[in-house]
Amino acid sequence: MTEGEAGMAQAVEPRRAASVERWQGESDVLVVGFGSAGVCAASQAARDGAEVLAFERAWQGGGTSAESTGQIYMGGGTPLQRACGFEDDPDEMAKYLEASCGPGADVAKIRLFSERSVEHFHWITDQGIRFDEDVVDYQVSTMPAPGKALSWTGSERAYPFCEIARPAPRGHNVNVDGTPSGELLMRTLIAGAQRAGVRVQPQSDVRRLIVENDGHVVGVEARIDGDLCCFRAHSAVVLATGGFVSNEEMLQRHAPELLRCGRPIAAETSDDGLGIQMGMAAGGETIRMGSACIVLGFAYGNRKNIRGILVNGRGQRYVNEDVYQSLHGEIALLRQDGDVYLIVDDTIYEPNPEDPELGGTTYPLLAVAETVEELEQELGMPDRSLTHTVNVYNENARRGEDPFFHKESCWLQALDTPPFAAIDLRVGKGPYSVFTLGGLRTDSSQQVQTSSGAPVPGLFAAGRTASGIPAQGYNSGLSLADCTFSGRVAGAAAAALRP
Ligand SMILES: Cc1cc2nc3c(=O)[nH]c(=O)nc-3n(C[C@H](O)[C@H](O)[C@H](O)COP(=O)(O)OP(=O)(O)OC[C@H]3O[C@@H](n4cnc5c(N)ncnc54)[C@H](O)[C@@H]3O)c2cc1C
Structure with a gap:
């Protein structure tokens, strides 16, 4: 743990069980956070016979999962x-x-x-x-x-x-x-958890873990109605409080590039990184803290945009435009320094894409010109850079080929119908949105691990609180898949520890 991390972790230093005078409640499994990861952990643990109590900071569960596209x-x-x-x-x-x-x-x-x-x-x-x-x-x-x-x-x-x-x-x-509808997804999953017998404690903000002297996690301390209340876990605690995209200090330390995007994807009550910090303070290691889902949705509303070409500030293509939008975001931000543009011709450009608001997307038009040469000049690109790129691209596209980047032939067309336009996809101008993928290191049962690979006894993590399946690159749907699945795995493993 670095000095800075140690400082952060100290803020959530676990409480010693011996110092607890009164346990407000108890259960086999305590689940912290009732988004998709938490609700699936709770449901699975309850289905496997455990008594489960879930804590949710908001007045009802759902978190970012309920605000998602489902x-x-x-x-x-x-x-x-x-x-x-x-x-x-x-x-x-x-x-x-x-x-x-x-x-x-x-x-x-x-x-x-x-x-x-x-x-x-x-x-x-x-x-x-x-x-x-x-x-x-x-x-x-x-x-x-x-x-x-x-x-x-x-x-x-x-x-x-x-x-x-x-x-x-x-x-x-x-x-x-x-x-x-992520909202329907969460409403349904929450109803399932309630049917399975999960008890939920809403408006309860878990602030720290409770541990025995040997480091075994045995409970949580939550702020409820202004009071700090302690709850005992007979088997285990599952942390499922989301990631840390809303914690500027953590972003600054682990993923400063993300601060340039300015469009965090998170519910108001989620993703402040507290769950990750609690896990660290109990001895857990964090991994892949710099990795994120970085969405650059330049084709929402107008799929024809994929027929355009993406170029960097030197007028060079750098990727096949038909890869997924989060790979675009990652490549544009991290490998092209966020200095990228979409070049289209008149057959592709749509002034009012059908659904520009889907994903909060807009397409800022930066320059329009009758020729590619003029467009290149307007954009301040080196002489003959963009012109050369478009000429070569057109020549190959007319043959249905993309020998440089292998864009699928259904998206290939020569850009030869004026006027030509550049859509501004530079970071800070274009539609970049982000959430974090790094988090607590867990084994395949979702038990939190120390830096030496030893399990932290009694502690599991799921969803965006842990580093999971989308370790680095991202595909849409993978977060909810990972959250629901890792939640279930954590819930089952926690329930299996019942005395
Ligand atoms: C607009 C949008 C669209 C998206 N679309 C998709 C999609 O279609 N598919 C996909 O896979 N992903 C999508 N995502 C991303 C995905 O929704 C999230 O990554 C995922 O839902 C995170 O789930 P989680 O369970 O880890 O966290 P959350 O769902 O955020 O749940 C965490 C819960 O913990 C609670 N909590 C936090 N701290 C505490 C605490 N200290 N004590 C008690 N409770 C606490 C929060 O209030 C919250 O309810 C989308 C996100 C957004 C915003």
């Missing part, structure tokens, strides 16, 4: 995939996730999730979630499609991933009358 990444041959005519198997799914969630992807977690994905689909639907089996978006390769039950929500069809694993759509979308 896409869950599942595959390996789910009934919905099969009903829609797609072949998939756990091995292909795992190969894709290993390639797209690296470098440093947690292979054991990916394998476990891929192997159990069909079973997870049934668990989710058993809670009451329905996916319409007759609707699928066959056409669109990269964007989530509102109203569709199954869609492509990653880079599966894009190079190089399409050569690594057989592509299949894996975004399972929870919809209400065709509108994506």
